[in-house]
Amino acid sequence: MPTLRERPIPVFRLYGETAEATVPSFVHAERIGTSAALHDWEIAPHRHGALTQGLVVTSGHGALSLDASREEFSAPWLVWVPSGVVHAFSFRPGTDGVVLSLADDFLAAVLDPDAEAARLRVTAEATFSGRPGSPEEIDLDLARLVETLMREAAGALPGAASAVAALVKLLVVGVMRTRAARSITEPAALARADLHRRFRRLVEAHLREGWPVARFAAALGVSPDRLHAACTEAVRRSPQGILHDRLMLEAKRSLVYTTLPVSKVAFDLGFNDPAYFSRFFAARAGLSPASFRRASRGGET
Template sequence: MTLDSPHRLTLTPIAQTRTQSRWRFEAMRAHSAPRLIFIARGQGRITVAGLTAGYGANNLIYVPARVMHGLEVGPTVFGQMLTIPAAMASDWPDAPVHLRLRDVPVQKQLAGHLDALERELSSDLPGHDRAALYQLGLLSIFFDRQMQARPAEAVDRRADTAAARLVAAYTDLIERDFRSAQGVAAYAAQLGVTPTHLTRCCKATCGKSALRLLNDRVLHEARVMLRDSKTPVNRIAAGLGFGSAAYFTRAFQSRTGLTPSAFRSREGGAPGFEARSLTNP
């Protein structure tokens, strides 16, 4: 079951508010369409493919489709997250990119692109949907030019280490198989390493154990399904590889402090993000 649409162009604000839970950004997740994250102010950490890095104001972070990531959002952080339709993913890089835009003229140029895109997404004028997609195309050209202008910082060199490559491969396997109820030992065996070595590498690259990364991904999917669907709890449990609804409920409550039903009631009644979006024809 896929709850995020790979066909929608969406611009969503990033901010911590009293009505929005931190898991909406911070929990490990992946999407079927790419994401472009712009941090306008504040600072924190982001983990992409098992590699954690700091971010600050005027940072632009691209996350390809099906790449696990989580973004820490503190009370001073504000930004925007752009969902790129899968049909336009070929205009964007194949690997994660983290750009730090230090030049004021470049920052203003980016702000202009995002403002123009938001205007079209908010408009009801004829052709606004095509105009928004054209604005997205211009933004992709801007992004490509910034990558070419600063190639040394576009890709985190730490990703070339053996530990980072192993953890990236592990997160890829998690994203593919997290519904299968496999444990860390099974993933480690597929990667040709011991669970101890895998956990050591995970802690070195992102400060989390291999089990924590796996559990975070499963828990995020459970939260999304509880929030965005009416699927019965026992079917959610079965779909995520739990042997019974009771076991799923105990595991969920131990991590969140709420039963699945209580979580659904709380999150279903809370205001959502005011995202601007359109469906790619």
């Protein structure tokens, strides 16, 4: 019988529901306590394969884990978790707010036709956790917005689907303003932001295949220099840096949440030589993969 950590990191639709149950254009909103109370207010590490989640905590407090980081929070608090990000929550009993779950295809349908599509997509694909600020600072009262979204997502009112689409766009705009995202308005900048977004999607699709940056650039129909300019403008990271960051993140996930041998982790991530993978990892983490695993588990062996 495999232990818990020998199993893959669970991928759910909603927490505890199999990912295979996800349906196109899925939208769901509920009070935080609806699911959290069923699990003693402890939501174990998991991720969603094709769902982005937003939480607006209106009262109470707790702790949030996003991949390798952990922070405490107290209301009012906003959490935005794109699909694929490992996350966990420990809520104080009675904590209130709304959790919104959005299928990625629904987000794309809502955001992509917008004139500010690239800017909004960059926001929707970024992880954010922090105090949302006052309505005066962001021009949107996110707590009231998600309450309205929860009501419309039930689908009982005429025009609910259109209302949900409009409210979701407002929510993403609110997240963008809260994050004080840098303005991207000129056409050339929009094109570079879109190129960065497409590169990130391609990285997700081919992460484990060992592609060099030049191959990503060729698949995107641009030169490596153009791809470099787009990525450094969008996130101040080179394509190679983004690719290595993503490999490191997935390596840490496997080391923390599974008991796969280091050699298997290396092969799964497209490294032909486990020794090279160990050097790659240690150069960036300051620890060997085995030492990182032990440290992440409080020294357990």
